[in-house]
Amino acid sequence: MSETDQSKASRRDLIQAAGAGAAAAVLGAMGVNPAMAAEVTRSEKPLKAAFSNAGLQATWCAQGKQAAEWWGKLFNVEVTWFDGQLDAVKQRAAIDNMASQKWDFVAIQAFGIGTLTQPVQKMIDAGIPVIDMDTLIAPLDQINVHAFLAPDNEFMGASVTQALVNAIGGKGKMIMTQGALGHTGAQGRAKGFNSVIKQYPNIEVLDTQPADWDVSKTARLWETYLTKYPQIDAAFFHNDDMALAAYNIMKAHNRTNILIGGVDAMPPAIQAVSDGRMYATVRNPSCRIHGGAIVAGVAAVVAGEKTGQGGIPKNVVTDGPVVTKANAPGMQWMEDHFLI
Numbered sequence: 145m146s147e148t149d150q151s152k153a154s155r156r157d158l159i160q161a162a163g164a165g166a167a168a169a170v171l172g173a174m175g176v177n178p179a180m181a182a183e184v185t186r187s188e189k190p191l192k193a194a195f196s197n198a199g200l201q202a203t204w205c206a207q208g209k210q211a212a213e214w215w216g217k218l219f220n221v222e223v224t225w226f227d228g229q230l231d232a233v234k235q236r237a238a239i240d241n242m243a244s245q246k247w248d249f250v251a252i253q254a255f256g257i258g259t260l261t262q263p264v265q266k267m268i269d270a271g272i273p274v275i276d277m278d279t280l281i282a283p284l285d286q287i288n289v290h291a292f293l294a295p296d297n298e299f300m301g302a303s304v305t306q307a308l309v310n311a312i313g314g315k316g317k318m319i320m321t322q323g324a325l326g327h328t329g330a331q332g333r334a335k336g337f338n339s340v341i342k343q344y345p346n347i348e349v350l351d352t353q354p355a356d357w358d359v360s361k362t363a364r365l366w367e368t369y370l371t372k373y374p375q376i377d378a379a380f381f382h383n384d385d386m387a388l389a390a391y392n393i394m395k396a397h398n399r400t401n402i403l404i405g406g407v408d409a410m411p412p413a414i415q416a417v418s419d420g421r422m423y424a425t426v427r428n429p430s431c432r433i434h435g436g437a438i439v440a441g442v443a444a445v446v447a448g449e450k451t452g453q454g455g456i457p458k459n460v461v462t463d464g465p466v467v468t469k470a471n472a473p474g475m476q477w478m479e480d481h482f483l484i
Contacts, residue, residue: 164217173432178364187220187446192318193438194242195223197253198327199230200358204387204408205253208277208434212251215435219442221248223458226256230357232259243333249290249441251275251434256326258282273444275437280328284458291440291456293433295463296327300334301380303466304405306377307424311403315346316377319369321362321390322354323382329428330354333407345419350376350455357382358390366393378403383424384413391421409467409475418472427475431482436462 157359196210197205209225216223226242231254237337244248250272256259261282268274273290274281278295281287293320308318320337323330334352342345350373357361364380365400369376379402381387386405395399400421404414410426416422440456443449451458464484467475 154431158171163470164379170273185446186218187483189220191200191219191221191224191248191442191445192247193441194226194247194250195252195437196226196235196238196242196250197434198235198255198279198324198357200225200227201230203410203412204383204428204430207410207479208253208430211431212434212438214482219438221438221442223438228253228255230255232256236260236263242317243267246270246443247272251271251277251290251437251441253277253283254281254327255277256324259326260272261287269375269483275440277433277437278329284344289405289445289458290451291458291460293436293440293460293462296334296461297429297464298336298339298398300407300428301333301382302340302355303336304407304424304426305337305380306412307321308380308403309339309340309344309347309407312343312347312377316350317350317373317375319350319373319376319379320351320352321365321379321381321386324356325388327352330359330382337380357386359385362386362389363393366390370394370397370399376402378405378423380404381406382423383407383428384410385410387425388412388416391416409464409479410412411476411479414467414476414479417467418469424466425464427484429462429464429484431479432464432484434460437481438462 197208213223226238235255236259239260240263243266257280264274264281268288276289276292278294287431322334353365384406387404391404396400403423405424407426409425410459413425415423417425446460449455
């Protein structure tokens with residue numbers, strides 16, 4: 145049996161063993177407060193949850209779906225998926241459909257801020273706990289979501305940018321390839337990038353166009369850049385999918401001297417850091433966010449947990465570390481088991 149098969153088998157065994165106490169034991173083993181772990185147990189009756197993230201074409205989103213479904217099985221939650229398809233209009237249609245149905249709880253990562261407010265408000269008004277994941281559905285003072293689970297995007301952007309800047313000695317020419325401009329996570333990553341760059345007057349930023357998380361658009365942009373700019377020392381990408389798509393174009397043009405950094409620390413990027421194709425990435429913990437949404441939803445429905453005042457905070461920061469060759473194997477193991 146391969147290592148991958150063994151890990152899948154171990155996860156299946158854990159799910160099959162998950163009675164009322166097993167889920168609490170898993171949470172306790174992860175360092176969750178024992179009192180909370182005891183409260184957040186497997187639901188006796190199956191719960192129905194609806195999930196949506198930006199688009200399953202993105203590997204981060206696809207991994208999040210796997211994590212939500214795995215944690216859902218552990219806690220007796222049936223997860224129904226509404227794919228955002230990396231398109232604000234298509235995701236809105238999907239969430240309108242979601243809002244026309246009855247759910248025990250829902251969890252949503254919006255493709256763009258403000259695009260889903262009306263149907264989400266309809267679900268909140270119906271008494272359905274809504275967990276916001278990774279990017280703001282709307283500002284937290286404008287919509288009463290149950291909780292917002294997200295990393296510190298500014299930290300992620302700054303930390304990878306700083307690693308790249310250090311590697312090129314604080315001088316040279318750089319490019320930032322952004323995600324979708326309406327995505328608050330992308331906005332934070334750009335802010336982090338800019339906060340570092342402004343400290344280095346000898347760094348010239350050549351371009352900052354968005355590629356909307358789209359690998360085909362990224363490839364087209366980088367074909368242009370490599371023709372236009374004879375010198376590019378480093379590049380920061382708002383996710384790893386775009387970074388690796390650009391690397392393929394760089395390789396075709398024999399420009400692999402460009403140092404590249406990304407965000408998400410997905411398995412292909414962990415491997416790319418390990419073998420030197422990528423210089424750095426940082427973990428945006430898809431499994432922790434999507435799995436955490438399951439735990440938050442079950443706690444709300446089964447244990448009656450409220451927002452704030454001893455319950456779940458409105459804003460839960462779910463940071464992951466910068467990934468280097470030193471910690472890459474451990475990060476991969478954690479992802480294999482949907483822990484980060």
